[in-house]
Amino acid sequence: MWRVSSTLLAGLAALAVTAAQPAMAGKSDDTLNWATDREVAVVDPYYNNTRELVVMGHLGWDALLFRDLDSGEYKPLLATSWTWDGNKKIILELRKGVKFHDGSGFDADDVVYTINHVSNKNNGVLTYKNVKWMKNAEKLGPYKVAINLEKPFPAALAYLSNVVFIVPAGHYDNAPTKPDGKKDYGSVKAVGTGPYKFVEVKAGEYVLWKRNDSYFDGSPKGKPQIGNVKFRTIKEMNTQIAELLTGGLDWIWDVPKDQAERLKSKDSVTVENAKTMRVSYLAFDVDGSSGQDFFTKKKVRMAVAHAINRESITKNLVGPASVVIPSACHPDQFGCAQDVPKWDYDPAKAKKLLAEAGYPNGFEFDIYAYRQREYTEAVIGDLAKVGIKAKLTYLQYRALRDLVWKGKTPINHMTWGSNSIPDVSAITSNFFSGGRDDPAKDPEVIKAIEEGDTSTDPAARKAAYKRALTKISAELYWLPMFTYAKYYVYSKDLDFKTTPDEIPRFYTAKWK
Missing domain, CATH: 3.40.190.10 (Periplasmic binding protein-like II)
Structure with a gap:
């Protein structure tokens, strides 16, 4: 009940x-x-x-391209046409007659300025994974540009339609x-x-x-x-x-x-x-940087996974459009393999694992969250049933994000909407490529993701992402929870x- x-x-x-x-x-x-x-x-x-x-x-703002949700096709927005020149350059013709809100006219200078600003790591774009695949942009004419890529990036058009918004030249100067x-x-x-x-x-x-x-x-x-x-x-x-x-x-x-x-x-x-493209997850402090080292032990992470009744949370709290997920991605995203190690609800097994890990009477720790408090409270209730007592710290997103980046959270219960990009590179690559969001920095995972992000062969991409997702699930760097369904x-x-x-x-x- x-x-x-x-x-x-x-x-x-x-x-x-x-x-x-x-x-x-x-x-x-x-x-x-x-x-x-x-x-x-x-x-x-x-x-x-x-x-x-x-x-x-x-x-x-407008992006260069527009993705039609019904057909999945890319349509002209600020760019009227685009072609690949090899696998590391995109040539775009731009729309004429467009005005910025300040009355200035839109042209190639604005695209070049925007891309060269946001792709420069020193300029501090928050979700840098969204833009770091671009090396720079160059002006080929008043309404023609080339975007040069750091490496082959087959998901480029998805990003150009969803997260690369154009600002006027000189905007940040x-x-x-x-x-x-x-x-x-x-x-x-x-x-x-x-x-x-x-x-x-x-x-x-x-x-x-x-x-x-x-x-x-x-x-x-x-x-x-x-x-x-x-x-x-x-x-x-x-x-x-x-x-x-x-x-x-x-x-x-x-x-x-x-x-x-x-x-x-x-x-x-x-x-x-x-339904949404957002997923809920628990991220573990696997290296003990938070000062609470319980989750450096895999058996403790396994106990947590077996203790939480994710099916019940989706059914009773989230809504009918929500599903439990096994992988660190959304099932609708390209490359999101579902046949990875799974962790079923089994409180008895959770208690056994805790005893084997040296905590027969459980332990107390701090859990951090920022949205849908009732979901995290359900997690806390399930953990309590196996002897794990969690104290909730509930924050605004930016405050919690900064603590995560500093490695200060034993477990953080967070979500990610992938900027609504239907590709694994928008989530798994963001969290497991060795950056500040990566709780594990596993070399094997990082290598597999790099291969998946840069291969132009769809089958090779899927295989590489599957290797990464399998390792993430097997080691329980994350416990993927469920897809979000929103009540509007x-x-x-x-x-x-x-x-x-x-x-x-x-x-x-x-x-x-």
């Missing part, structure tokens, strides 16, 4: 008494109001890698200097060519966007319909729901399953559960379509 927390009960009680008024506020002033519990201070997809900025990245002497590129005012223009941000409270009425004809994104889009930070889900039902918000997601199911009875909102709840006045990549495309939304 699952225990219902007092917070959840309070939320359900609040729903019972909240009047289900039509959510007219957004429609009446032509502003789509959406909220999450996460704070946004930096409005730049290169210098803020939260999901909120993934969403805003597609709202305020006047960035202020931080106390540590580094440039604060993330503080530069957002300027793109996208369907919405950045207006203002108040850190920790809101980000406001205004429709770009000059958005170019022929974009596969289409013309934006709603006048304004406002993101708000609202920490408590109960408050988000109350505002949605009384008209202060038009759209929320990550609604807990029980509350979402109850909201289906409200005539003023639509409730949907949709939004106003009946809003014409909105969910997508399987966890990028709500507000530029396609409209009022009914």
Whole structure:
């Protein structure tokens, strides 16, 4: 049986008494109001890698290519055509007549500037794996560029369509200097060519966007319909729901399953559960850098894996679109082998392994998390049943990310959405290539991933990734948990379509 927390009960009680008024506020002033519990201070997809900025990245900027979710095809966006010249160069013809939000014209100089800036490791792009495959860009004409690759990278088009957003030439040149002497590129005012223009941000409270009425004809994104889009930070889900039902918000997601199911009875909102490309995982401190060395022992990691009832968590908390995963990737991603060592739910085996590891009475440790507290609390409950007591430290993403990079977390329960890129290079390669996110730095895994990332033979890529994923699972550097399924709840006045990549495309939304 699952225990219902007092917070959840309070939320359900609040729903019972909240009047289900039509959510007219957004429609009446032509502003789509959406909220999450996460704070946004930096409005730049290169210098803020939260999901909120993934969403805003597609709202305020354009990439060179556009990936059609229905067909999987790549279509022209800022580039009108592209060809490979060998396996380490892409030639692109660029669209004419496009304007940035500051009124300046778009051309080859902007593409060259953007790529040369973000591909330079010294410039501090947060998810550097997204851009480090590019060596540089060169101008071949006013509307023609070449992108030179460091090595063959067969997933290049997926990245050019999803994470390489173009900024104006010179955009970061006047960035202020931080106390540590580094440039604060993330503080530069957002300027793109996208369907919405950045207006203002108040850190920790809101980000406001205004429709770009000059958005170019022929974009596969289409013309934006709603006048304004406002993101708000609202920490408590109960408050988000109350505002949605009384008209202060038009759209929320990550609604807990029980509350979402109850909201289906409200005539003023639509409730949907949709799959995503996000996965949940536990990452172990396998080298003892956190000061708690329990998880340097493989048998302890095995005990944790056998103690957690992942099937029950997906069924009771996450939603019907969620599935348990065996590999350190999403099943829909290219190269995500599923036939790897698996860890079934077996509390008796977990207790036996703990005794063999020298902990017959269990132990206490610190677990860190940043989203969906109830999922981590379920993990903590399962661990307690086998004698492992976990103390939860719950943080904002950026704070937890910094602790992970410093090796200070015995176990971190985190998620990764791969920037919605349907390729293993966007997740497994990010976490197991020897960088600061890699908990193991296993030479065998690093070598296999390098082969998978650079081979132009799809079969060879799959084989290499399978070797890496098999070793990761066998050694339990991670315990992959489940795919995320999100409950979306939004106003009946809003014409909105969910997508399987966890990028709500507000530029396609409209009022009914």
